[in-house]
Amino acid sequence: MSTNRRETKQRVAVSAALDEVNEFVSAQQLHTILRDAGDGVGLATVYRTLQQLAEDGEVDVLKSTDNEAMYRRCSRGHHHHLLCRSCRRTVEVESPSIEKWAQKVAAANGFADVDHVVEITGICAECQAKLA
Numbered sequence: 001m002s003t004n005r006r007e008t009k010q011r012v013a014v015s016a017a018l019d020e021v022n023e024f025v026s027a028q029q030l031h032t033i034l035r036d037a038g039d040g041v042g043l044a045t046v047y048r049t050l051q052q053l054a055e056d057g058e059v060d061v062l063k064s065t066d067n068e069a070m071y072r073r074c075s076r077g078h079h080h081h082l083l084c085r086s087c088r089r090t091v092e093v094e095s096p097s098i099e100k101w102a103q104k105v106a107a108a109n110g111f112a113d114v115d116h117v118v119e120i121t122g123i124c125a126e127c128q129a130k131l132a
Contacts, residue, residue, distance in 0.1 A: 005052060013039045014049040015058075023088050024062060024070035024081075062119050064088075084124035093120075 005011070017033050018025075025033070031046045050071050053059045060074040062081060072090065080098065082091040098118055106114040123131070 005056070010041045010045045011049050011052075013041050014046055015053065018050075018053070018059065018071065018073050021072070023090055024060075024064075024072040024083065026064070026068050026070055030071070062117075080118045080120065083119065083121045084127055085121050086123055086127035089124045089126070 013034060014030065017030055017037070017039070021030075021033070027047045027050050028043065030050070031041070031043045034041045034046065050059065050061075050069075054061045054071065058073070059071045060081070062070050062083065064070050064083075070088075074092070079092050079094050082093055084090075095118075098116075102114060102116045106112070
């Protein structure tokens with residue numbers, strides 16, 4: 001779904017930094033990673049580039065518990081995530097029942113061409129053990 005956007009030095013740097021992280025990160029966290037690596041990419045450029053990557057379908061975006069957009073490179077098609085509210089560990093999950101439910105609810109209400117976002121947050125087993 002990628003468009004013909006110009007490959008700028010900044011876009012390449014943001015994309016490369018995103019490739020190096022395994023968890024969802026905010027634009028500010030990614031900006032810090034870039035700054036610490038010596039890349040002179042401004043925060044506004046990081047936000048703009050992440051938005052473009054999301055529009056192009058190159059990254060997944062979800063909202064954290066404090067409603068901040070979080071980004072992560074994902075290589076799969078449509079899927080959902082379990083996100084730990086404590087450590088931000090992420091597990092990719094597929095759930096045909098969610099897909100069927102979304103279609104059923106949409107059809108029952110006269111909607112077509114529907115899309116959906118499902119974000120499941122909780123506390124992972126490792127963080128639960130630390131709290132015990």
